[in-house]
Amino acid sequence: MDGSGEAVKVIQKVLKHDRKTNNYKIALVRALNDLALTYAGAQGRGAGVAVPLKLIADLWLGYYWPFMDEEKPIYQGGFREGTADVAFRRELTQLKSLWQATELGSNRPSDGVLLVSEIVNGSPSLEVRNSYIRCISTLTTAIQQPIRYAGDGSTTHGVFTKPQRLNDLDPRTVILPYRSATELFTVVDDAMWESFKFYSLYIEALCLHEWALFVENADRDGAGTDRGAVYLALTDRPDSRRPLSWERNQFELLMMEGDGLRCFWTNKPLNVSNYDVDHIIPITTFPINELWNLVPSESTFNRFKKRDRMPDQTWKPVMAERLPHIYQAYFDRPNMRSVLERGVNHRFGAGNIGNAQELCNAAIKLIFAVADSRNTPTFSQNF
Known part of the structure; x- marks a missing residue:
């Protein structure tokens, strides 16, 4: 052609x-x-x-x-x-x-x-x-x-x-x-x-x-x-009916280790009573429950600021800095690693992603391609 x-x-x-x-x-x-x-x-x-x-x-x-x-x-x-x-x-x-x-x-x-x-x-x-x-x-x-x-x-x-x-x-x-x-x-x-x-x-x-x-x-x-x-x-778009109980359990274990866990968006410390498992690409845009698309988020921010929106271009450098760290945390836990790799292989192809930085690069490219192509509502870093 x-x-x-x-x-x-x-x-x-x-x-x-x-x-x-x-x-x-x-x-x-x-x-x-x-x-x-x-x-x-x-x-x-x-x-x-x-x-x-x-x-x-x-x-x-x-x-x-x-x-x-x-x-x-x-x-x-x-x-x-x-x-x-x-x-x-x-x-x-x-x-x-x-x-x-x-x-x-x-x-x-x-x-x-x-x-x-x-x-x-x-x-x-x-x-x-x-x-x-x-x-x-x-x-x-x-x-x-x-x-x-x-x-x-x-x-x-x-x-x-x-x-x-x-x-x-x-x-x-x-x-x-x-x-x-x-x-x-x-x-x-x-x-x-x-x-x-x-x-x-x-x-x-x-x-x-x-x-x-x-x-x-x-x-x-x-x-x-x-x-x-x-x-x-x-x-019709699917809702987030899946309880994500396993993912919540894994995040709570991470909270109890090392320096704990912070909100991916606000960078505020999290505890078991103030966080959500958040889809970077919302379920209403694309139903992706794969672990690479899930990050810990402050409950109030997730429910009242982000909601079903996607990050705009101002988030790109922030995501490039933070995603490798959160992905590395997933890779470092054997049971999370196996689930992460299953979703990554399905989405990006087996053998194409070897580490947290490569996954970060691939995920950011896909996330912003989805936002651009579907004209999805976005939220700014200046929240």
Whole structure:
């Protein structure tokens, strides 16, 4: 592709003007857009960015979750020309039913996103985990359909590459974090990858608009599903339902050691009665419960000053100074280190982060890329 302008035209064409329309293509573009933001530090080196289909599948699980219900399903297309319903409805509906019976389960449309977060950072039951694995397998198969047919229809794999194994990728290809060398990857052109990052808000808005219209127009049984309800379901954000009890326990142990623990933002000393476990990137912006995104914060500051906002640019030098110290404290405790490394490997790739300073650099790059791309409300250091 010749540049970001051409890449945006291709993305727009896939969403609005493809000869055959279905929401698989919309979901694929939305997922790639979200992944370009989630892995904002990844930049192509002339051979594209390889995206594991399983990462896309995790996002699809969250996107389609609100429409899976045993009693009141919202079909993603009727059984008429070109609008067949999704192939993974049974597996995802079963998973949703199992999740709703758990302690964290609810009827929130965003619970699928929360479940994926728990798979990475929590300890769901074996039954839920096995159901999740079956669901991801079915989703991964379905994802290959829009990868193959996105474009003008005159050729297959005209926009996205045919899924490949790790050993088949060009050595120059930048590879996003993956779980197994046997996984399938699709390669996104460098210019398109950068376009996803730069035009993130526009692309997301277009995806949501087209998806809401599609479901409303494809209402196969006259259930009265309107675009407003679909839009609300697609944009629901998970809450911080996970108690973070383990993390609190670890912070309190740190308080009792050495010089104790200070608020990451105000630098004031903390004790067990005046602190919160704070998400640097708020749950409402991106549901990241990984330990690298969690810092101790003075309760009053967290609840009344920071709230669901992100640090603005004035915090960059402060974070560059403080994050290595807090990350080093996590690395120094064996049980915290194992949890930290699990989240780091998931977010930044296994073997890419070797110490607290490298993690600080990667985290800051991602944090401010998210804030810039999503226009998230911020708070200043001059609080």
